[in-house]
Amino acid sequence: TFIALSLGVPLMVYSIIVGEMTVETDIERLSWLVVGLLTLGVMFFSGRHFYIGAWKSFKNHSANMDTLIALGTGTAWVYSMVVVFVPDAVPLMARHVYFEATAMIIGLIDLGLALEIKARGKTSEAIKRLIGLQAKTAIVIRDNKEVQIDIKQVLLNDVVKVKPGEKIPVDGVVLEGHTSIDESMLTGEPMPVEKVKEDEVVAGTLNKSGMILFRATRVGKDTALAQIINMVKRAQNSKPPIGRLADVISAYFVPVVMIISILSALAWLNFGPEPAIAFAIVSATTVLI
DSSP states (O other), rough: HHHOOOOOOOOHHHHHOOOSBBBBBBHHHHHHHHHHHHHHHHHTTHHHHHHHHHHHHHHHTTTOOHHHHHHHHHHHHHHHHHHHOGGGGSSGGGOOOOOOHHHHHHHHHHHHHHHHHHHHHHHHHHHHHHHSSOOOOEEEEETEEEEEEGGGOTTTOOOOEEEOOOBOEEEEEEEEEOOEEEEHHHOOOOOOOETTOOOOEETHHHHSSSSSSEEHHHHOOOOOOOHHHHHHHHHHHHHOHHHHHHHHHHHHHHHHHHHHHHHHHHHHHHSSSSSSSHHHHHHHHHOOO
């Protein structure tokens, strides 16, 4: 991202100040050749994943956002290098380079991806904190005896005993006792909530004051805490709606753009001024860029 924007931003500013970035002298040609090689480095180091993704989509006979990015940036770079190396092959009015477009597109999209990765990292931390709320063991009453077992071994309708300072291991309904429960880690409620017989308790919350016995009503992956963790994981692993929409649009947009590009070239080839072939290529390339 930094590499792409460090090249793209100065070029973009230069194009705004100077206007059209033309190739008219040998010094300009040499300068743009250096810029072109630097842009190629940006494409390789910062944009390589786009081209790999586009190639995979091509092999699967489909198109996605990577296809659109690879097609636009690749065409802009190739066209610009043709202008640098063989300027006479391009009509005078079309001898412009578009290296800044390639670098900026890659840089800005990479910046968006970096922000998305950062957001996913925060989500991972949230998942770790939620998992940290889970108790590791539980005390259950079986055959009139207290037995400490792994939380995964707690069964539905087991009678669970929780002492002050311990975490509630599974969801349940209080059978005996009176206590206050700190539910702030799940609900955000800063004050402890009083719990008496028939009240519900939730896994991951903290028993503050008294000892209680409760009947397990939801265990394992069915507890409220486990479902919250599962939902956060699904949200982290799923593609955002805007990303899915972009892929759907790209699947139709890329073929449409290519068809328009071909039609534009044919129109210039048949009805355009001389050199018709050069103008046709320029027209098709401009549509793709």
